[in-house]
Amino acid sequence: MEKLFQQLPSVDKLLKTTQGQQLNEQFGHSAMVRVCRELLQQARQQIKFLQKLPHFCVDEQHFLQQVAVQLRDSQQVKIQVVHNLTGTVLHTNLGRALWAETAQQAGLNAMRNNVALEYDLQAGQRSHRDNYISELLCQLTGAEAACVVNNNAAAVLLMLAGLAKDKQVVISRGELIEIGGAFRIPDIMQQAGCYLREVGTTNRTHLSDYANAINEDTALLMKVHSSNYQICGFTAAVAEQQLVALAQQYALPVISDLGSGALIDLRQYGLPYEPTVQEKIAQGVDLVSFSGDKLLGGVQAGIIVGKKALIERLQTHPLKRVLRCDKVILAGLEATLRLYLQPEKLLEKLPILTKLTLSVSELTAQAEQLKVRLENKLNSDYSLQIKPSSAQIGSGSQPMARIPSVAVTIQGQHLTHLMARFKALPEPIIGRLEQDKIWLDLRSVADLQELLKTVEKL
Numbered sequence: 001m002e003k004l005f006q007q008l009p010s011v012d013k014l015l016k017t018t019q020g021q022q023l024n025e026q027f028g029h030s031a032m033v034r035v036c037r038e039l040l041q042q043a044r045q046q047i048k049f050l051q052k053l054p055h056f057c058v059d060e061q062h063f064l065q066q067v068a069v070q071l072r073d074s075q076q077v078k079i080q081v082v083h084n085l086t087g088t089v090l091h092t093n094l095g096r097a098l099w100a101e102t103a104q105q106a107g108l109n110a111m112r113n114n115v116a117l118e119y120d121l122q123a124g125q126r127s128h129r130d131n132y133i134s135e136l137l138c139q140l141t142g143a144e145a146a147c148v149v150n151n152n153a154a155a156v157l158l159m160l161a162g163l164a165k166d167k168q169v170v171i172s173r174g175e176l177i178e179i180g181g182a183f184r185i186p187d188i189m190q191q192a193g194c195y196l197r198e199v200g201t202t203n204r205t206h207l208s209d210y211a212n213a214i215n216e217d218t219a220l221l222m223k224v225h226s227s228n229y230q231i232c233g234f235t236a237a238v239a240e241q242q243l244v245a246l247a248q249q250y251a252l253p254v255i256s257d258l259g260s261g262a263l264i265d266l267r268q269y270g271l272p273y274e275p276t277v278q279e280k281i282a283q284g285v286d287l288v289s290f291s292g293d294k295l296l297g298g299v300q301a302g303i304i305v306g307k308k309a310l311i312e313r314l315q316t317h318p319l320k321r322v323l324r325c326d327k328v329i330l331a332g333l334e335a336t337l338r339l340y341l342q343p344e345k346l347l348e349k350l351p352i353l354t355k356l357t358l359s360v361s362e363l364t365a366q367a368e369q370l371k372v373r374l375e376n377k378l379n380s381d382y383s384l385q386i387k388p389s390s391a392q393i394g395s396g397s398q399p400m401a402r403i404p405s406v407a408v409t410i411q412g413q414h415l416t417h418l419m420a421r422f423k424a425l426p427e428p429i430i431g432r433l434e435q436d437k438i439w440l441d442l443r444s445v446a447d448l449q450e451l452l453k454t455v456e457k458l
Protein backbone atom coordinates (compact mmCIF):
# COMPACT_ATOMS: atom_id res chain seq x y z
CA MET A 1 0.00 0.00 0.00
CA GLU A 2 2.86 2.38 0.89
CA LYS A 3 4.24 1.76 -2.55
CA LEU A 4 1.02 2.79 -4.17
CA PHE A 5 0.92 6.04 -2.18
CA GLN A 6 4.45 6.78 -3.33
CA GLN A 7 3.38 6.48 -6.95
CA LEU A 8 1.06 9.48 -6.65
CA PRO A 9 2.46 12.63 -8.26
CA SER A 10 2.89 15.81 -6.24
CA VAL A 11 0.99 18.97 -7.14
CA ASP A 12 4.29 20.76 -7.65
CA LYS A 13 5.51 18.18 -10.08
CA LEU A 14 2.25 18.24 -12.00
CA LEU A 15 2.41 22.01 -12.29
CA LYS A 16 5.91 21.87 -13.72
CA THR A 17 5.00 19.65 -16.68
CA THR A 18 4.24 21.33 -20.02
CA GLN A 19 0.64 20.13 -19.93
CA GLY A 20 0.34 21.31 -16.35
CA GLN A 21 1.59 24.75 -17.28
CA GLN A 22 -0.86 24.96 -20.16
CA LEU A 23 -3.78 24.14 -17.87
CA ASN A 24 -2.46 26.61 -15.32
CA GLU A 25 -2.44 29.27 -18.03
CA GLN A 26 -5.92 28.41 -19.27
CA PHE A 27 -7.82 27.99 -16.00
CA GLY A 28 -5.69 29.82 -13.45
CA HIS A 29 -3.55 28.61 -10.58
CA SER A 30 -6.11 28.25 -7.80
CA ALA A 31 -8.59 26.16 -9.80
CA MET A 32 -5.75 24.01 -11.09
CA VAL A 33 -4.35 23.34 -7.61
CA ARG A 34 -7.81 22.69 -6.18
CA VAL A 35 -8.64 20.05 -8.80
CA CYS A 36 -5.21 18.38 -8.48
CA ARG A 37 -5.69 18.14 -4.72
CA GLU A 38 -9.22 16.78 -5.09
CA LEU A 39 -8.05 14.07 -7.46
CA LEU A 40 -5.12 13.15 -5.23
CA GLN A 41 -7.45 12.88 -2.28
CA GLN A 42 -9.74 10.65 -4.33
CA ALA A 43 -6.75 8.50 -5.29
CA ARG A 44 -5.65 8.14 -1.64
CA GLN A 45 -9.12 7.01 -0.66
CA GLN A 46 -9.13 4.41 -3.40
CA ILE A 47 -5.71 3.09 -2.35
CA LYS A 48 -6.84 2.91 1.24
CA PHE A 49 -10.06 1.03 0.56
CA LEU A 50 -9.31 -0.93 -2.61
CA GLN A 51 -5.54 -1.22 -2.46
CA LYS A 52 -5.15 -0.07 -6.04
CA LEU A 53 -4.44 3.07 -8.02
CA PRO A 54 -7.30 4.74 -9.89
CA HIS A 55 -7.06 4.50 -13.69
CA PHE A 56 -6.03 8.16 -14.05
CA CYS A 57 -2.93 7.62 -11.89
CA VAL A 58 -0.99 5.40 -14.29
CA ASP A 59 1.17 8.37 -15.27
CA GLU A 60 1.25 12.16 -15.07
CA GLN A 61 -0.21 12.57 -18.52
CA HIS A 62 -3.34 10.61 -17.63
CA PHE A 63 -3.62 12.45 -14.37
CA LEU A 64 -3.49 15.82 -16.09
CA GLN A 65 -6.02 14.67 -18.67
CA GLN A 66 -8.38 13.98 -15.80
CA VAL A 67 -7.60 17.42 -14.36
CA ALA A 68 -8.44 18.98 -17.72
CA VAL A 69 -11.75 17.10 -17.92
CA GLN A 70 -12.75 18.37 -14.48
CA LEU A 71 -11.65 21.93 -15.13
CA ARG A 72 -13.68 22.05 -18.35
CA ASP A 73 -16.66 20.42 -16.67
CA SER A 74 -16.58 23.04 -13.92
CA GLN A 75 -17.20 25.67 -16.62
CA GLN A 76 -20.07 23.74 -18.22
CA VAL A 77 -23.38 25.43 -17.40
CA LYS A 78 -25.62 22.74 -15.96
CA ILE A 79 -28.85 24.60 -16.69
CA GLN A 80 -28.40 23.26 -20.18
CA VAL A 81 -30.56 23.25 -23.28
CA VAL A 82 -32.94 20.29 -23.50
CA HIS A 83 -35.41 19.31 -26.21
CA ASN A 84 -38.93 19.17 -24.83
CA LEU A 85 -40.82 16.30 -26.46
CA THR A 86 -43.06 15.68 -23.49
CA GLY A 87 -46.11 17.16 -25.21
CA THR A 88 -46.52 19.64 -22.35
CA VAL A 89 -45.87 22.96 -24.02
CA LEU A 90 -45.53 25.10 -20.89
CA HIS A 91 -43.44 22.74 -18.78
CA THR A 92 -42.53 24.28 -15.43
CA ASN A 93 -39.62 21.89 -14.92
CA LEU A 94 -38.27 22.80 -18.35
CA GLY A 95 -38.57 26.56 -17.94
CA ARG A 96 -42.10 27.33 -19.23
CA ALA A 97 -42.58 29.84 -22.08
CA LEU A 98 -39.92 30.62 -24.67
CA TRP A 99 -39.24 34.30 -25.18
CA ALA A 100 -40.36 35.96 -28.39
CA GLU A 101 -37.61 37.26 -30.66
CA THR A 102 -38.22 40.90 -29.71
CA ALA A 103 -38.26 40.02 -26.02
CA GLN A 104 -34.88 38.30 -26.38
CA GLN A 105 -33.49 41.40 -28.08
CA ALA A 106 -34.86 43.69 -25.41
CA GLY A 107 -33.48 41.45 -22.66
CA LEU A 108 -30.07 41.28 -24.27
CA ASN A 109 -29.99 45.05 -24.70
CA ALA A 110 -30.81 45.53 -21.07
CA MET A 111 -28.09 43.08 -20.07
CA ARG A 112 -25.42 44.78 -22.08
CA ASN A 113 -26.32 48.39 -21.43
CA ASN A 114 -27.56 50.87 -18.93
CA VAL A 115 -31.24 51.46 -19.49
CA ALA A 116 -33.74 54.12 -18.39
CA LEU A 117 -35.19 51.76 -15.83
CA GLU A 118 -36.25 54.26 -13.21
CA TYR A 119 -35.55 57.38 -15.16
CA ASP A 120 -38.03 59.57 -17.01
CA LEU A 121 -36.13 60.85 -20.04
CA GLN A 122 -38.64 63.59 -20.85
CA ALA A 123 -38.82 65.03 -17.37
CA GLY A 124 -35.18 64.23 -16.69
CA GLN A 125 -36.00 62.88 -13.27
CA ARG A 126 -36.45 59.70 -11.31
CA SER A 127 -39.46 57.61 -12.19
CA HIS A 128 -40.82 54.19 -11.29
CA ARG A 129 -39.58 50.95 -12.81
CA ASP A 130 -43.09 49.62 -13.48
CA ASN A 131 -44.22 52.78 -15.33
CA TYR A 132 -43.74 51.78 -18.96
CA ILE A 133 -45.24 48.39 -18.39
CA SER A 134 -48.11 49.78 -16.36
CA GLU A 135 -49.20 51.99 -19.23
CA LEU A 136 -49.12 49.08 -21.62
CA LEU A 137 -50.97 46.77 -19.25
CA CYS A 138 -53.70 49.36 -18.72
CA GLN A 139 -54.08 49.82 -22.45
CA LEU A 140 -54.29 46.06 -22.99
CA THR A 141 -56.51 45.08 -20.08
CA GLY A 142 -58.64 48.15 -19.37
CA ALA A 143 -57.29 48.32 -15.81
CA GLU A 144 -56.38 51.60 -14.07
CA ALA A 145 -52.92 50.62 -12.85
CA ALA A 146 -50.45 47.74 -12.65
CA CYS A 147 -47.64 46.35 -10.56
CA VAL A 148 -45.03 43.77 -11.56
CA VAL A 149 -43.22 41.36 -9.24
CA ASN A 150 -41.06 38.26 -9.46
CA ASN A 151 -43.78 35.68 -10.13
CA ASN A 152 -47.47 35.12 -9.58
CA ALA A 153 -46.90 33.48 -6.20
CA ALA A 154 -45.21 36.73 -5.15
CA ALA A 155 -48.11 38.71 -6.61
CA VAL A 156 -50.59 36.77 -4.47
CA LEU A 157 -48.45 37.22 -1.38
CA LEU A 158 -48.15 40.96 -2.01
CA MET A 159 -51.90 41.42 -2.58
CA LEU A 160 -52.73 39.59 0.64
CA ALA A 161 -50.01 41.16 2.78
CA GLY A 162 -50.70 44.60 1.36
CA LEU A 163 -54.46 44.59 1.74
CA ALA A 164 -55.42 42.03 4.37
CA LYS A 165 -52.74 41.75 7.05
CA ASP A 166 -54.29 40.81 10.42
CA LYS A 167 -57.67 40.62 8.73
CA GLN A 168 -59.94 38.03 7.26
CA VAL A 169 -59.96 36.82 3.67
CA VAL A 170 -63.07 35.02 2.49
CA ILE A 171 -62.52 32.25 -0.03
CA SER A 172 -64.40 29.20 -1.29
CA ARG A 173 -63.30 25.76 -0.05
CA GLY A 174 -63.23 24.68 -3.68
CA GLU A 175 -60.46 27.19 -4.39
CA LEU A 176 -58.00 26.35 -1.59
CA ILE A 177 -55.59 24.89 -4.04
CA GLU A 178 -52.04 23.65 -4.12
CA ILE A 179 -50.21 24.52 -7.34
CA GLY A 180 -47.06 22.54 -6.66
CA GLY A 181 -43.69 23.63 -5.38
CA ALA A 182 -45.18 24.47 -1.96
CA PHE A 183 -47.59 27.08 -3.27
CA ARG A 184 -50.72 26.45 -1.23
CA ILE A 185 -53.27 29.18 -0.81
CA PRO A 186 -53.75 28.61 2.96
CA ASP A 187 -49.97 28.73 3.52
CA ILE A 188 -49.56 31.90 1.49
CA MET A 189 -52.36 33.49 3.56
CA GLN A 190 -50.55 32.56 6.72
CA GLN A 191 -47.29 34.01 5.42
CA ALA A 192 -49.11 37.19 4.48
CA GLY A 193 -50.48 37.43 8.02
CA CYS A 194 -54.15 37.12 7.14
CA TYR A 195 -56.86 34.86 8.42
CA LEU A 196 -58.42 32.36 6.11
CA ARG A 197 -62.20 32.32 6.26
CA GLU A 198 -63.19 29.36 4.12
CA VAL A 199 -66.77 29.13 2.94
CA GLY A 200 -68.96 26.67 1.06
CA THR A 201 -67.89 23.11 0.36
CA THR A 202 -65.34 21.48 -1.93
CA ASN A 203 -67.81 21.14 -4.78
CA ARG A 204 -70.41 23.85 -4.15
CA THR A 205 -70.18 27.41 -2.89
CA HIS A 206 -73.04 29.93 -3.07
CA LEU A 207 -73.24 33.69 -2.83
CA SER A 208 -74.97 33.38 0.55
CA ASP A 209 -71.93 31.53 1.89
CA TYR A 210 -69.79 34.58 1.20
CA ALA A 211 -72.48 36.97 2.47
CA ASN A 212 -72.78 35.10 5.78
CA ALA A 213 -69.04 35.16 6.34
CA ILE A 214 -68.52 38.90 5.95
CA ASN A 215 -67.98 40.77 9.22
CA GLU A 216 -66.04 43.77 10.51
CA ASP A 217 -62.76 41.81 10.30
CA THR A 218 -63.15 41.02 6.63
CA ALA A 219 -60.56 42.68 4.39
CA LEU A 220 -61.47 41.23 1.04
CA LEU A 221 -63.08 38.43 -0.95
CA MET A 222 -60.80 36.25 -2.99
CA LYS A 223 -61.21 34.07 -6.07
CA VAL A 224 -58.55 31.61 -7.17
CA HIS A 225 -58.43 29.92 -10.55
CA SER A 226 -58.43 26.18 -9.83
CA SER A 227 -55.65 25.78 -12.44
CA ASN A 228 -54.31 22.26 -12.20
CA TYR A 229 -57.47 20.50 -11.10
CA GLN A 230 -61.11 20.44 -12.07
CA ILE A 231 -64.21 19.38 -10.21
CA CYS A 232 -66.94 17.81 -12.29
CA GLY A 233 -70.47 16.76 -11.55
CA PHE A 234 -72.63 18.46 -8.91
CA THR A 235 -70.77 21.75 -8.64
CA ALA A 236 -71.47 25.43 -8.10
CA ALA A 237 -69.21 28.43 -7.87
CA VAL A 238 -69.98 32.12 -7.62
CA ALA A 239 -69.14 34.22 -10.67
CA GLU A 240 -67.01 37.31 -10.22
CA GLN A 241 -69.82 39.74 -11.13
CA GLN A 242 -72.02 38.45 -8.32
CA LEU A 243 -69.16 38.53 -5.87
CA VAL A 244 -68.28 42.08 -6.88
CA ALA A 245 -71.89 43.18 -6.40
CA LEU A 246 -71.93 41.64 -2.93
CA ALA A 247 -68.55 43.09 -1.94
CA GLN A 248 -69.59 46.57 -3.05
CA GLN A 249 -72.39 46.57 -0.49
CA TYR A 250 -69.70 46.34 2.18
CA ALA A 251 -67.10 48.47 0.36
CA LEU A 252 -64.78 45.47 0.20
CA PRO A 253 -62.44 44.65 -2.69
CA VAL A 254 -62.55 41.41 -4.66
CA ILE A 255 -59.20 40.03 -5.78
CA SER A 256 -58.65 37.21 -8.22
CA ASP A 257 -55.63 34.97 -8.71
CA LEU A 258 -56.11 34.05 -12.32
CA GLY A 259 -53.04 31.83 -12.59
CA SER A 260 -52.28 31.64 -16.25
CA GLY A 261 -53.99 34.82 -17.31
CA ALA A 262 -54.61 34.90 -21.01
CA LEU A 263 -54.70 38.34 -22.66
CA ILE A 264 -56.58 37.06 -25.70
CA ASP A 265 -59.50 34.71 -26.22
CA LEU A 266 -57.85 31.43 -27.17
CA ARG A 267 -61.05 30.08 -28.72
CA GLN A 268 -60.37 32.14 -31.87
CA TYR A 269 -57.49 29.73 -32.52
CA GLY A 270 -59.55 26.64 -31.80
CA LEU A 271 -57.98 26.27 -28.36
CA PRO A 272 -59.82 25.64 -25.09
CA TYR A 273 -61.37 28.63 -23.35
CA GLU A 274 -59.30 30.25 -20.64
CA PRO A 275 -60.68 33.31 -18.81
CA THR A 276 -58.95 36.53 -19.87
CA VAL A 277 -57.64 39.31 -17.68
CA GLN A 278 -59.82 41.83 -19.57
CA GLU A 279 -62.97 39.86 -18.70
CA LYS A 280 -62.14 39.93 -15.00
CA ILE A 281 -61.44 43.67 -15.05
CA ALA A 282 -64.67 44.26 -16.97
CA GLN A 283 -66.53 42.22 -14.35
CA GLY A 284 -65.35 44.70 -11.76
CA VAL A 285 -62.70 42.63 -9.98
CA ASP A 286 -60.51 45.07 -8.06
CA LEU A 287 -57.19 43.28 -8.49
CA VAL A 288 -56.29 40.47 -10.87
CA SER A 289 -52.97 38.63 -10.67
CA PHE A 290 -51.40 36.32 -13.26
CA SER A 291 -48.08 34.86 -14.43
CA GLY A 292 -45.87 36.31 -17.14
CA ASP A 293 -44.48 32.97 -18.33
CA LYS A 294 -47.61 30.89 -18.69
CA LEU A 295 -50.15 31.60 -21.45
CA LEU A 296 -48.97 35.18 -21.76
CA GLY A 297 -45.91 33.61 -23.34
CA GLY A 298 -43.29 35.84 -21.81
CA VAL A 299 -40.91 36.09 -18.91
CA GLN A 300 -41.14 34.88 -15.33
CA ALA A 301 -43.09 37.59 -13.59
CA GLY A 302 -46.19 38.14 -11.53
CA ILE A 303 -48.48 40.84 -12.84
CA ILE A 304 -51.16 42.60 -10.83
CA VAL A 305 -53.64 44.88 -12.58
CA GLY A 306 -56.63 46.72 -11.19
CA LYS A 307 -57.81 49.75 -9.23
CA LYS A 308 -55.36 52.58 -8.88
CA ALA A 309 -55.78 53.18 -5.16
CA LEU A 310 -55.12 49.53 -4.34
CA ILE A 311 -52.15 49.24 -6.70
CA GLU A 312 -50.65 52.31 -5.02
CA ARG A 313 -50.87 50.59 -1.67
CA LEU A 314 -49.00 47.61 -3.11
CA GLN A 315 -46.38 49.76 -4.84
CA THR A 316 -45.49 51.44 -1.54
CA HIS A 317 -45.51 48.24 0.55
CA PRO A 318 -42.03 47.15 1.74
CA LEU A 319 -42.58 43.70 0.23
CA LYS A 320 -42.80 45.25 -3.25
CA ARG A 321 -39.16 46.28 -2.94
CA VAL A 322 -38.30 42.73 -1.96
CA LEU A 323 -40.23 41.20 -4.85
CA ARG A 324 -39.46 43.63 -7.65
CA CYS A 325 -38.15 42.52 -11.06
CA ASP A 326 -34.80 43.33 -12.61
CA LYS A 327 -34.19 45.28 -15.82
CA VAL A 328 -33.80 42.21 -18.04
CA ILE A 329 -37.15 40.78 -17.01
CA LEU A 330 -38.91 44.12 -17.31
CA ALA A 331 -37.44 44.72 -20.77
CA GLY A 332 -38.48 41.22 -21.88
CA LEU A 333 -41.95 41.68 -20.45
CA GLU A 334 -42.41 45.06 -22.09
CA ALA A 335 -41.40 43.67 -25.48
CA THR A 336 -43.75 40.70 -25.05
CA LEU A 337 -46.67 42.93 -24.11
CA ARG A 338 -46.02 45.19 -27.11
CA LEU A 339 -46.70 42.20 -29.36
CA TYR A 340 -50.25 42.15 -28.01
CA LEU A 341 -50.80 45.61 -29.51
CA GLN A 342 -50.81 43.88 -32.91
CA PRO A 343 -53.02 40.87 -32.30
CA GLU A 344 -53.07 39.69 -35.93
CA LYS A 345 -49.29 39.24 -35.74
CA LEU A 346 -49.28 37.35 -32.45
CA LEU A 347 -49.59 33.91 -33.96
CA GLU A 348 -46.40 34.43 -35.89
CA LYS A 349 -44.43 36.27 -33.23
CA LEU A 350 -45.35 34.71 -29.91
CA PRO A 351 -43.75 31.23 -29.67
CA ILE A 352 -46.34 29.82 -27.26
CA LEU A 353 -49.14 30.64 -29.72
CA THR A 354 -47.18 29.37 -32.69
CA LYS A 355 -46.63 26.06 -30.89
CA LEU A 356 -50.20 25.70 -29.70
CA THR A 357 -51.66 26.33 -33.15
CA LEU A 358 -49.39 24.21 -35.36
CA SER A 359 -51.65 22.01 -37.48
CA VAL A 360 -51.59 18.24 -37.22
CA SER A 361 -50.38 18.02 -40.82
CA GLU A 362 -47.42 20.31 -40.09
CA LEU A 363 -46.60 18.25 -37.01
CA THR A 364 -46.86 15.05 -39.04
CA ALA A 365 -44.34 16.38 -41.56
CA GLN A 366 -42.00 17.22 -38.68
CA ALA A 367 -42.53 13.80 -37.12
CA GLU A 368 -41.56 12.17 -40.42
CA GLN A 369 -38.26 14.04 -40.44
CA LEU A 370 -37.56 13.05 -36.86
CA LYS A 371 -38.48 9.42 -37.50
CA VAL A 372 -36.09 9.11 -40.46
CA ARG A 373 -33.21 10.57 -38.46
CA LEU A 374 -33.91 8.32 -35.50
CA GLU A 375 -34.15 5.21 -37.68
CA ASN A 376 -30.71 6.00 -39.10
CA LYS A 377 -29.32 5.92 -35.59
CA LEU A 378 -31.25 3.13 -33.90
CA ASN A 379 -30.73 -0.51 -34.77
CA SER A 380 -33.47 -3.00 -35.58
CA ASP A 381 -34.12 -3.64 -31.87
CA TYR A 382 -36.47 -0.71 -32.07
CA SER A 383 -39.57 -0.14 -34.13
CA LEU A 384 -40.68 3.43 -34.81
CA GLN A 385 -44.11 4.73 -35.74
CA ILE A 386 -45.88 8.03 -36.19
CA LYS A 387 -48.96 8.19 -34.00
CA PRO A 388 -51.63 10.70 -33.04
CA SER A 389 -50.80 12.06 -29.62
CA SER A 390 -52.42 14.53 -27.27
CA ALA A 391 -50.47 17.49 -26.03
CA GLN A 392 -51.40 19.84 -23.23
CA ILE A 393 -50.85 23.50 -22.53
CA GLY A 394 -49.32 22.83 -19.11
CA SER A 395 -48.62 25.00 -16.06
CA GLY A 396 -52.17 24.68 -14.82
CA SER A 397 -53.86 25.99 -17.94
CA GLN A 398 -56.83 23.79 -18.79
CA PRO A 399 -55.55 20.60 -17.09
CA MET A 400 -58.16 18.36 -18.70
CA ALA A 401 -57.97 19.83 -22.19
CA ARG A 402 -55.92 17.94 -24.73
CA ILE A 403 -54.65 19.44 -27.96
CA PRO A 404 -54.35 17.09 -30.92
CA SER A 405 -50.71 16.39 -31.63
CA VAL A 406 -48.34 13.95 -33.33
CA ALA A 407 -45.60 11.80 -31.85
CA VAL A 408 -42.88 9.47 -32.99
CA THR A 409 -43.25 6.37 -30.85
CA ILE A 410 -40.49 3.89 -30.18
CA GLN A 411 -41.10 0.29 -29.23
CA GLY A 412 -38.47 -2.20 -28.22
CA GLN A 413 -36.69 -4.11 -25.48
CA HIS A 414 -34.62 -1.62 -23.57
CA LEU A 415 -36.65 1.56 -23.51
CA THR A 416 -35.36 2.87 -20.19
CA HIS A 417 -31.85 2.40 -21.54
CA LEU A 418 -32.78 4.33 -24.67
CA MET A 419 -34.39 7.09 -22.58
CA ALA A 420 -31.08 7.31 -20.70
CA ARG A 421 -29.18 7.61 -23.98
CA PHE A 422 -31.51 10.44 -25.00
CA LYS A 423 -30.83 12.17 -21.71
CA ALA A 424 -27.07 11.76 -22.05
CA LEU A 425 -26.96 13.75 -25.31
CA PRO A 426 -25.24 17.16 -25.28
CA GLU A 427 -28.74 18.62 -25.58
CA PRO A 428 -30.84 15.96 -23.85
CA ILE A 429 -34.08 14.83 -25.45
CA ILE A 430 -36.94 14.46 -22.98
CA GLY A 431 -39.89 12.34 -24.02
CA ARG A 432 -42.46 10.35 -22.09
CA LEU A 433 -42.71 6.64 -21.40
CA GLU A 434 -46.27 5.44 -21.80
CA GLN A 435 -48.01 2.20 -22.83
CA ASP A 436 -44.64 0.43 -23.29
CA LYS A 437 -43.49 3.01 -25.79
CA ILE A 438 -41.38 6.13 -25.78
CA TRP A 439 -43.50 9.04 -27.04
CA LEU A 440 -41.69 11.93 -28.64
CA ASP A 441 -44.37 14.57 -29.06
CA LEU A 442 -43.60 17.24 -31.63
CA ARG A 443 -45.92 19.98 -30.37
CA SER A 444 -43.67 21.05 -27.51
CA VAL A 445 -40.44 21.18 -29.54
CA ALA A 446 -38.76 24.60 -29.46
CA ASP A 447 -36.47 24.18 -32.46
CA LEU A 448 -36.90 21.27 -34.87
CA GLN A 449 -33.62 21.86 -36.72
CA GLU A 450 -31.62 21.81 -33.50
CA LEU A 451 -33.46 18.67 -32.42
CA LEU A 452 -32.57 16.92 -35.69
CA LYS A 453 -28.94 17.94 -35.28
CA THR A 454 -28.95 16.53 -31.77
CA VAL A 455 -30.33 13.19 -32.98
CA GLU A 456 -27.28 12.90 -35.26
CA LYS A 457 -25.15 12.69 -32.10
CA LEU A 458 -27.02 9.70 -30.71
Ligand SMILES: *Cc1c(COP(=O)(O)O)cnc(C)c1O
Pocket: 151, 152, 153, 154, 156, 179, 183, 224, 225, 226, 227, 228, 257, 258, 259, 260, 290, 291, 292, 301, 302, 395, 396
Ligand atom coordinates in the same frame (compact mmCIF):
# COMPACT_ATOMS: atom_id res chain seq x y z
C1 LIG B 1 -49.32 29.07 -11.61
C2 LIG B 1 -50.18 29.65 -10.59
C3 LIG B 1 -49.63 30.37 -9.52
C4 LIG B 1 -48.16 30.53 -9.35
O1 LIG B 1 -47.64 31.33 -10.36
P1 LIG B 1 -46.06 31.45 -10.56
O2 LIG B 1 -45.91 32.48 -11.65
O3 LIG B 1 -45.59 30.11 -10.94
O4 LIG B 1 -45.49 31.91 -9.28
C5 LIG B 1 -50.47 30.89 -8.59
N1 LIG B 1 -51.81 30.75 -8.69
C6 LIG B 1 -52.37 30.07 -9.71
C7 LIG B 1 -53.86 29.94 -9.76
C8 LIG B 1 -51.58 29.50 -10.69
O5 LIG B 1 -52.13 28.82 -11.71
